[in-house]
Amino acid sequence: MLSSVEENYLKYIFQLSEYSVNGVVKTNDLAYKLEYSAASVTDMLKKLADKKLVSYKKYYGVSLTKSGQQIAVHVLRKHRLWETFLVKKLKFTWDKIHDIAEQLEHIQSDELIDKMDEYLGYPKFDPHGDPIPNKNGTISVPNVICLADAKLKKTYLLANVNDDSAAFLKYLNKIQLQLGDKLRILEKEEFDETIRIAVNEKQQYVISREAALNMFVKESK
Amino acid sequence: MLSSVEENYLKYIFQLSEYSVNGVVKTNDLAYKLEYSAASVTDMLKKLADKKLVSYKKYYGVSLTKSGQQIAVHVLRKHRLWETFLVKKLKFTWDKIHDIAEQLEHIQSDELIDKMDEYLGYPKFDPHGDPIPNKNGTISVPNVICLADAKLKKTYLLANVNDDSAAFLKYLNKIQLQLGDKLRILEKEEFDETIRIAVNEKQQYVISREAALNMFVKESK
DNA sequence: TAATTTTTTTAGCTTTGACTAAATTTTATT
DNA sequence: AATAAAATTTAGTCAAAGCTAAAAAAATTA
Ligand SMILES: [Mn+2]
Ligand SMILES: [Mn+2]
Ligand SMILES: [Mn+2]
Ligand SMILES: [Mn+2]
Numbered sequence: 001m002l003s004s005v006e007e008n009y010l011k012y013i014f015q016l017s018e019y020s021v022n023g024v025v026k027t028n029d030l031a032y033k034l035e036y037s038a039a040s041v042t043d044m045l046k047k048l049a050d051k052k053l054v055s056y057k058k059y060y061g062v063s064l065t066k067s068g069q070q071i072a073v074h075v076l077r078k079h080r081l082w083e084t085f086l087v088k089k090l091k092f093t094w095d096k097i098h099d100i101a102e103q104l105e106h107i108q109s110d111e112l113i114d115k116m117d118e119y120l121g122y123p124k125f126d127p128h129g130d131p132i133p134n135k136n137g138t139i140s141v142p143n144v145i146c147l148a149d150a151k152l153k154k155t156y157l158l159a160n161v162n163d164d165s166a167a168f169l170k171y172l173n174k175i176q177l178q179l180g181d182k183l184r185i186l187e188k189e190e191f192d193e194t195i196r197i198a199v200n201e202k203q204q205y206v207i208s209r210e211a212a213l214n215m216f217v218k219e220s221k
Numbered sequence: 222m223l224s225s226v227e228e229n230y231l232k233y234i235f236q237l238s239e240y241s242v243n244g245v246v247k248t249n250d251l252a253y254k255l256e257y258s259a260a261s262v263t264d265m266l267k268k269l270a271d272k273k274l275v276s277y278k279k280y281y282g283v284s285l286t287k288s289g290q291q292i293a294v295h296v297l298r299k300h301r302l303w304e305t306f307l308v309k310k311l312k313f314t315w316d317k318i319h320d321i322a323e324q325l326e327h328i329q330s331d332e333l334i335d336k337m338d339e340y341l342g343y344p345k346f347d348p349h350g351d352p353i354p355n356k357n358g359t360i361s362v363p364n365v366i367c368l369a370d371a372k373l374k375k376t377y378l379l380a381n382v383n384d385d386s387a388a389f390l391k392y393l394n395k396i397q398l399q400l401g402d403k404l405r406i407l408e409k410e411e412f413d414e415t416i417r418i419a420v421n422e423k424q425q426y427v428i429s430r431e432a433a434l435n436m437f438v439k440e441s442k
Numbered sequence: 443t444a445a446t447t448t449t450t451t452t453a454g455c456t457t458t459g460a461c462t463a464a465a466t467t468t469t470a471t472t
Numbered sequence: 473a474a475t476a477a478a479a480t481t482t483a484g485t486c487a488a489a490g491c492t493a494a495a496a497a498a499a500t501t502a
Contacts, residue, residue, distance in 0.1 A: 005489065027450060040490055042451055047488090059450060059497060089310075090336040100330050107324045115311040226459065248480060261460055263481055268458095280467060280480060 004106040007075045008034065009044055010053060011105075013064055014072035024061040070137055077133040079105040080126035081116050083163075087127040088120060094127045095169035128169075129160030129179050129216070147183070147195065147207070147215040155184045156217035168214050175205055182220055225327040228296050229255065230265055231274060232326075234285055235293035245282040291358055298354040300326040301347035302337050304384075308348040309341060315348045316390035349390075350381030350400050350437070368404070368416065368428065368436040376405045377438035389435050396426055403441060 002010075012033045017023040027045070031038040049056040053068035064072060082104040086092040092100075107113075114135060117123075124140065126132055133139045144159045158181045162168065172178070177199060186204065187196040193209040207215075223231075233254045238244040248266070252259040270277040274289035285293060303325040307313040313321075335356060338344075345361065347353055354360045365380045379402045383389065393399070398420060407425065408417040414430040428436075 003488080028448095036489090037491060038450060039452080039492080044489075086333075090333070090340055092332075092336065096332070100328070100333055103328045103330075104325075107321070109321050109324075111313075111317070112307075112311070112321055115313070119311055224458080249478090257459090258461060259480060260462080260482080265459075 001108065002071065006044075006048065006053075007071065007106055009041075009048060010064065010068050010072040011075045011079075013054065013062060014069060014076070017063060023063045025063065026061050030062070073133045073137045073139065075105050076139075077135075077137075078107070078113050080130055080132040081113060081120065081123070083126045083128070084120050084123050084132070085116060088123075093169075093173065094163070095166045095173060097127065098163050098166065126163075127179075128163035129158075130163065142218070144216040144218050146213060147217050148193070148209060148212040150183075150185050150195070150212075150217060152185050152188055155182060155220045157181070157220050158183055158215060159218045160216035162214035165214070168211065171211065175203075177205075183217060222329065223292065227265075227269065227274075228292065228327055230262075230269060231285065231289050231293040232296045232300075234275065234283060235290060235297070238284060244284045246284065247282050251283070294354045294358045294360065296326050297360075298356075298358075299328070299334050301351055301353040302334060302341065302344070304347045304349070305341050305344050305353070306337060309344075314390075314394065315384070316387045316394060318348065319384050319387065347384075348400075349384035350379075351384065363439070365437040365439050367434060368438050369414070369430060369433040371404075371406050371416070371433075371438060373406050373409055376403060376441045378402070378441045379404055379436060380439045381437035383435040386435070389432065392432065397424075398426075404438060 009030075012030060013025050016025045016029055016033060020026075020029075027038050027041050031041045034041065045054060045056045045062050048054045048062075048068070052065055053071065054062050054064055056062045079101045082101040083097045086097040086100060087094060117135070122134075123132055125142075129142075129144075131139050131142055142159060147156075150156055158177065158179055161172065161179070182200050184198040184201070185195060186198055188194075189196070193212075195207045195209075195212050196204060197207060198204050230251075233251060234246050237246045237250055237254060241247075241250075248259050248262050252262045255262065266275060266277045266283050269275045269283075269289070273286055274292065275283050275285055277283045300322045303322045304318045307318040307321060308315060338356070343355075344353055346363075350363075350365075352360050352363055363380060368377075371377055379398065379400055382393065382400070403421050405419040405422070406416060407419055410416070414433075416428045416430075416433055417425060418428060419425050
């Protein structure tokens with residue numbers, strides 16, 4: 001049985017490895033994500049390697065082993081099911097749930113999480129549009145692109161947002177943007193890379209590059 | 222903000238103080254309850270005293286301060302609301318919930334627990350018949366007596382059971398005893414203090430003293 | 443290629459919260 | 473009251489998981 005701290009390391013290695021070459025994560029990147037010193041991270045990577053949860057090569061980087069990945073995915077599953085519960089059942093708004101789920105994801109009880117999954121009706125996506133791994137650890141990777149890369153004139157549906165900044169989600173609340181909204185790309189400003197969009201063929205907004213990088217869309221048929 | 226460990230100390234001091242003189246708890250009793258060495262307990266009591274959560278007098282004992290008691294009651298509130306959720310919503314049986322609630326009671330979010338309370342309809346008792354403190358920390362102490370002290374020939378309702386032994390609750394499951402059942406005291410055996418009861422005017426059972434000490438009843442009108 | 447900068451690891455320190463063994467205080471028994 | 477037993481505290485140790493500063497390795501630049 002792993003500590004919450006170890007579970008967090010595995011979870012973040014998994015998330016960083018999705019955007020890395022060969023699934024290899026650098027010590028400094030992990031340290032930045034965890035908000036720990038690089039020295040602390042090096043220490044822990046050695047311990048996780050002893051437990052065969054990661055393969056770690058000095059000065060090179062770290063990647064998850066099969067069993068490390070299974071645990072990481074299970075933690076993600078717990079996180080996203082809890083977030084779904086908080087919104088669907090307890091009526092939390094999507095900007096308040098991440099920090100609570102960061103705690104709840106470490107509760108140890110397989111029966112609990114399976115009953116929760118059933119209670120929620122086996123949801124496929126969490127309130128931020130992130131896919132929820134199933135009991136076997138399978139994740140359906142949704143086919144989305146970053147709003148920053150969206151094409152001029154085309155129309156998309158907002159499918160996924162980055163959930164770990166409450167400030168960003170509050171901003172979306174303020175301009176009343178939610179998952180499923182139809183976004184038409186009206187203009188892409190070259191100078192500062194801002195994007196002008198029409199939401200549901202009604203309001204228009206200018207979205208900064210910083211915001212667009214946190215928004216993911218799929219093509220609207 | 223307190224650690225889970227500190228919260229547990231306060232919770233158990235509170236629970237032991239309910240059955241002690243002047244609310245003073247002895248180091249060894251607390252050590253036994255927490256399954257720690259007495260030396261470890263002494264250490265922690267000094268730390269809690271520094272934080273003004275307990276008053277601790279060497280070789281004499283410990284009791285909760287006002288603020289220590291508030292925290293203890295809040296932890297109990299969380300524990301019992303979570304247990305209620307697990308049974309009412311997730312369909313857990315009452316013998317499986319205590320250990321999970323021991324983890325969940327340390328989740329830090331007032332908004333979460335208040336929304337949970339509302340979601341459950343402000344329940345007054347948990348699945349074991351223990352009273353749930355309200356948001357202000359008020360506990361309605363129910364008027365129950367121990368089954369071991371019940372009077373011959375009288376009829377009672379099962380109102381409360383000790384919840385921290387799954388084995389005991391499984392035994393109640395087996396003989397199909399549940400909260401609210403009508404218990405008539407048919408016979409009290411002096412030799413070994415077993416009690417023969419009729420349940421809902423149907424089945425009869427012989428209850429050992431050990432079991433009776435874990436069951437609490439109220440008078441049936 | 444050599445020098446410099448950046449990244450990573452090592453070494454040594456800290457806090458939390460356990461433990462055991464020994465010392466002390468309190469309580470019980472002769 | 474003296475002694476023995478029980479309860480409690482003190483002293484010293486350990487593991488987990490963080491930290492900073494210094495050393496070493498890798499990457500970049502001159
Ligand atoms: Mn999240
Ligand atoms: Mn999410
Ligand atoms: Mn319980
Ligand atoms: Mn209970």
